[in-house]
Every structure is written in structure tokens, then in C-alpha cells.
Amino acid sequence: MITLDLSLPDTRYPIHIGRDLLDDANLILPHLPQRKVAIVTNTTVAPLYLARLQGALEAAGVAVLPIVLPDGEAYKTWDTLNLIFDALLSSRAERKTTLIALGGGVIGDMTGFAAACYQRGAPFIQVPTTLLAQVDSSVGGKTAINHPKGKNMIGAFYQPRAVIADMTLLDTLPQRELSAGLAEVIKYGLLGDADFLAWLEANMARLVARDHDALAHAVRRSCEMKADIVAQDEKESGVRALLNLGHTFGHAIEAGLGFGAWLHGEAVGAGMMLAAALSHELGWIDAAALARTERLIAAAGLPTRAPDLGVDAWLEHMSHDKKVESGRLRFVLLKALGQAAIVDDVAPEALQRVLAGPYIRRDTAY
Incomplete structure (x- = not known):
């Protein structure tokens, strides 16, 4: 133990x-x-x-x-x-x-x-x-x-x-639920630990197969990172918001489809993909990093395409996100793989291009 x-x-x-x-x-x-x-x-x-x-x-x-x-x-x-x-x-x-x-x-x-x-x-x-x-x-x-x-x-x-x-x-645990949990594990690598991200890429098959030692390592590292961030910012007034990588998009998916249609982790998986796509759109990560993110999310058995809610519905649901401040949408985006940042000045045109882009599927099935 x-x-x-x-x-x-x-x-x-x-x-x-x-x-x-x-x-x-x-x-x-x-x-x-x-x-x-x-x-x-x-x-x-x-x-x-x-x-x-x-x-x-x-x-x-x-x-x-x-x-x-x-x-x-x-x-x-x-x-x-x-x-x-x-x-x-x-x-x-x-x-x-x-x-x-x-x-x-x-x-x-x-x-x-x-x-x-x-x-x-x-x-x-x-x-x-x-x-x-x-x-x-x-x-x-x-x-x-x-x-x-x-x-x-x-x-x-x-x-x-x-x-x-x-x-x-x-x-x-049903396999779909296991994959949903892996979304949150991947999140920790993407937002703040490039070495852990590389470990996940090398060990995703072990995690999907429920290797207890691999799972224990993933749980330990994820909890270490969360504990460190929460200790710095218990009430989410600053750095703790980084833990919401993929969640602004993900929560919109859950609300847009009706809570329970997609599992939370599935929505976060697709949400992280959109966050990565928006980061790429803004010129912060390159196409290779975007593809690497997609491969890892897919290897965990998670969706890499979000449902097509329609741009207006996306914006409406995201406007209810807890990170909205003074009416401005705030996103957690990737400056690099393993380095996230909270951003509140995303150009509407860039967001709309992502919401109409290749990481949106044209049906809501999963």
C-alpha cells in the first residue's frame, strides 16, 4: 500500500x-x-x-x-x-x-x-x-x-x-468506464508532466488491460499532481483551474446531449481533443503534437471527435461554465504537451473555426 x-x-x-x-x-x-x-x-x-x-x-x-x-x-x-x-x-x-x-x-x-x-x-x-x-x-x-x-x-x-x-x-469496472477514467489520467500528463505523458504512451495497453501495478502508478501520479495543485489553490481561485483541461468543452457536451448520454470521461476525452485543436489553431502546439494527443486519447478507447451541437449551442452551454469570469469564456489550453495555461482572450473566430472543424463529428452517437 x-x-x-x-x-x-x-x-x-x-x-x-x-x-x-x-x-x-x-x-x-x-x-x-x-x-x-x-x-x-x-x-x-x-x-x-x-x-x-x-x-x-x-x-x-x-x-x-x-x-x-x-x-x-x-x-x-x-x-x-x-x-x-x-x-x-x-x-x-x-x-x-x-x-x-x-x-x-x-x-x-x-x-x-x-x-x-x-x-x-x-x-x-x-x-x-x-x-x-x-x-x-x-x-x-x-x-x-x-x-x-x-x-x-x-x-x-x-x-x-x-x-x-x-x-x-x-x-x-466496465471497459467503457475504465476508458472514461483514463481521460482524467491523460489530462494530468497533458497539463503538467511531459514525462508522465510519455509513460502513458508507453504503457496505455497495460492500463487498458487492467494491470494492477500500472494502474497503481497512474493513480499515484495523478493523485500526487492533484494534491499538489489543490494544496496551492483549494478553492480554485487560480492554478486549480488547470485541472479543468478539456472540461469546458466536455461539460458542454454533457449538457448538450443530456447528462448521462456520454460518460464524463468520454466528454472530457473529446473536450481535450478540442482544447488541443484550439491550441494548434492559436499556433501554440504543432501538428505533430496534435496528432500525438489524438493517438493517446484513441488508444485509451475514448472518442476523439465531439458531437455537433451547433456553434450557438456550444457557446450557450459554455457560457454556463464555472470558469466564466466577467462574462468572458476562460479555457485551459496547451502551450506545449505537458504545459497548460488558463486563457481568457481567445478570438471568437478561432473558437468558431475549431467548433466547425475536423474534430466535430456530424452525429451524436458513441
């Missing part, structure tokens, strides 16, 4: 990465202010892993309240969030009852937001079951639900007490 520490001005917590961690209650017990927890999961994950985690905790003397939600991005809503509150209130859960998120990014985001709100703040722990959640959404304290007009627009910054990333949980 590898343990990383994320240290912030007001808190510090461990990120445990390894095999068969789900059965080790000792990774959770030190972070419980009382021996009562609520495990929030969904209808897909519960049959696979709920009994194991619940059994390990109950054997250690912890009372467990299971809360099983419907599965999918389409349920990342107020109504579903209220199911968590209903269960907590019905069981008379106290402020010191710890919420444990057992699931992917949707479960992690909603559980964290519920914890931030319940009695003005209950502790929570992340046990991510998808690659995307292990490398990105479980670390850093971003919690939220979606609104029909925009993804993650209603939420809070609220840090977990611990993150437990068990590589063996990825064995049951």
Missing part, C-alpha cells in the same frame, strides 16, 4: 492506494468521531461491494446504515440528494455520523455535498470504485449536483477525512 498526504491550511488527510483495502477497517476507524457510519452507494456497486465494506466495519464494532441510490449521472439531482437526507433523518443520524461514499464520481460528489450540508457539516470518507473517481473526483473536496443548465453548478468545497483507492475494485 502507498499512502499520500494531502495537506491544506485547515486540514490534512491520507490517500491510500493499494490492493484489497476494502476489507481493512483500520484504514477507516481512525477517522470516525463515533462508531456510526452511513455508506452511500448505488444499485450497481451495492451488490458487488457493500456487504464487504459493511461486514468489515460491523466486525470492528461500527453501526452501519446503508443508503442505496439509483445509478447514473441523470440522478445527480436535488431529488436524489434528498434521499440521502431522508435516510439520515429517519435513522436519527447525528452530526458525528460519518458518511462513506462507496461508488464513482456521482456518488462521491453527492455524498460529499450531503455531508457538507447535513447539520451544517458531517464527516465523510471517499472509497472510490471507478478509475475516474480514484484519480480525480475523490481527491480535493469538490462536491456538487447538476442543474439542467450546467454540470456541478450547485455544490461546496468540502474535504473528506480519507480516500481509500483499492485497485482490485477496478476488476469489475
Whole structure:
């Protein structure tokens, strides 16, 4: 097992990465202010892993309240969030009852937001079951639900007490979900680590084949990079926005097609391709770098072409992005492979050429 520490001005917590961690209650017990927890999961994950985690905790003397939600991005809503509150209130859960998120990014985001709100703040722990959640959404304290007009627009910054990333949980992950997680891994190489990017190019086949050692390295490096950035800028007032590479386009895809039509990582994959294309359009990366980006995204099993939303719809959806400042769109673009920058002065003509260019497909199927 590898343990990383994320240290912030007001808190510090461990990120445990390894095999068969789900059965080790000792990774959770030190972070419980009382021996009562609520495990929030969904209808897909519960049959696979709920009994194991619940059994390990109950054997250690912890009372467990299971809360099983419907599965999918389409349920990342107020109504579903209220199911968590209903269960907590019905069981008379106290402020010191710890919420444990057992699931992917949707479960992690909603559980964290519920914890931030319940009695003005209950502790929570992340046990991510998808690659995307292990490398990105479980670390850093971003919690939220979606609104029909925009993804993650209603939420809070609220840090977990611990993150437990068990590589063996990825064995049951559908291949499409694994590829979606690899989008966030690729993001870290593109935005700030050229050596890691080269490692990904050399080892993508191992990652796609679920080699545990390769996955552990990818999770570790991704978490190291995210922890470093979050430590510098917890509330995303500056450098943390770099973590949104591909997300301005990606969130527009998700909203434009309807949340859940494409997985988040699929939308980010196509979004990173558009960000690279816009970087090339502006003369910052050359055609070879653009092609190299496309090969890596494709090797991960991700789409390299975005759906044709229409330029007006693209602009409308992007105008609701959280990075919009004073009415101006802000993009995370590539100055070079392994070096990203936040840009708010993109010429409209350059953006429109990209949105009408070869990285837009003429249908929405995937």
C-alpha cells in the first residue's frame, strides 16, 4: 500500500492506494468521531461491494446504515440528494455520523455535498470504485449536483477525512468506464508532466488491460499532481483551474446531449481533443503534437471527435461554465504537451473555426 498526504491550511488527510483495502477497517476507524457510519452507494456497486465494506466495519464494532441510490449521472439531482437526507433523518443520524461514499464520481460528489450540508457539516470518507473517481473526483473536496443548465453548478468545497483507492475494485469496472477514467489520467500528463505523458504512451495497453501495478502508478501520479495543485489553490481561485483541461468543452457536451448520454470521461476525452485543436489553431502546439494527443486519447478507447451541437449551442452551454469570469469564456489550453495555461482572450473566430472543424463529428452517437 502507498499512502499520500494531502495537506491544506485547515486540514490534512491520507490517500491510500493499494490492493484489497476494502476489507481493512483500520484504514477507516481512525477517522470516525463515533462508531456510526452511513455508506452511500448505488444499485450497481451495492451488490458487488457493500456487504464487504459493511461486514468489515460491523466486525470492528461500527453501526452501519446503508443508503442505496439509483445509478447514473441523470440522478445527480436535488431529488436524489434528498434521499440521502431522508435516510439520515429517519435513522436519527447525528452530526458525528460519518458518511462513506462507496461508488464513482456521482456518488462521491453527492455524498460529499450531503455531508457538507447535513447539520451544517458531517464527516465523510471517499472509497472510490471507478478509475475516474480514484484519480480525480475523490481527491480535493469538490462536491456538487447538476442543474439542467450546467454540470456541478450547485455544490461546496468540502474535504473528506480519507480516500481509500483499492485497485482490485477496478476488476469489475466496465471497459467503457475504465476508458472514461483514463481521460482524467491523460489530462494530468497533458497539463503538467511531459514525462508522465510519455509513460502513458508507453504503457496505455497495460492500463487498458487492467494491470494492477500500472494502474497503481497512474493513480499515484495523478493523485500526487492533484494534491499538489489543490494544496496551492483549494478553492480554485487560480492554478486549480488547470485541472479543468478539456472540461469546458466536455461539460458542454454533457449538457448538450443530456447528462448521462456520454460518460464524463468520454466528454472530457473529446473536450481535450478540442482544447488541443484550439491550441494548434492559436499556433501554440504543432501538428505533430496534435496528432500525438489524438493517438493517446484513441488508444485509451475514448472518442476523439465531439458531437455537433451547433456553434450557438456550444457557446450557450459554455457560457454556463464555472470558469466564466466577467462574462468572458476562460479555457485551459496547451502551450506545449505537458504545459497548460488558463486563457481568457481567445478570438471568437478561432473558437468558431475549431467548433466547425475536423474534430466535430456530424452525429451524436458513441
